[in-house]
Amino acid sequence: MQQLSVSTENRWEEWGHAPLPAMFARPDGYAVVGHDRRGEIVRLTTPDPAKAAAFAAGLLRTDDAVRSEGPRAWSSEAERVLREAGWHPGRAVDTTGWKQQLEQDGFRFHVAAEDFLREFGELVVGHGGAGITRAREPFDLDPLLALGEADRFDEWGEEIGHHLFPVGELAGGFLGLDEDGELYVVDDWPGRFGRMPEAMENLVLGVMPVHMPEPKSTGAPE
Secondary structure, three states: OEEEEOOOOOOHHHOOOOOOOEEEEEOOEEEEEEEOOOOOEEEEEEOOHHHHHHHHHHHHOOOOOOOOOOOOOOOHHHHHHHHHHOOOOOOOOOOHHHHHHHHHOOOOOOHHHHHHHHHHOOOEEOOOEOOOOOOEOOEEOOHHHHOOOHHHHHHHHHHHOOOOEEEEEEOOEEEEEOOOOEEEEEOOOEEEEEEOOHHHHHHHHOOOOEEOOOOOOOOOOO
């Protein structure tokens, strides 16, 4: 799959920080994902590349296509899924036990991981089915599922220049969060869902994570 994403910054790392459209080329056609004026997810699937490009351009031309970061409501579908899993506004769980066990295992805890786990820790989303640009996959936000994997997280953290802390497990690998609030799938290669809270929308609604650049070393961590 090939992907074209749009950012207000001149760095690929900024993908996912603002609700700007992305266009995907797939064997069966083209898909565009973006947000409307209310912040709801919108999408288009078409075999016509010109139609896909025009749709993406139209999203960019909306009055609020580029919005500053700040609090934002979940899309109705993402909120439904999260609430069914047990999330609610103001949710706060105790992270002390996770912090102690994972630090003893060799992980480095950071504030972004603590904030994430306080709000979302212990949630289990078991839904599947069609997503926006990938199939929705079940995920379990239990960081202890990554016990014994500190070396893997450290090695990939060195490759991308960030400290990765485990926050759960996705069908395709572990989920890790860096100190800037970027959410990754950590397997034999790291893929990036974007920065929270946009990353949670992408995870829940089935948006393909961005494949990170090839590692500087000769091969992926073992």
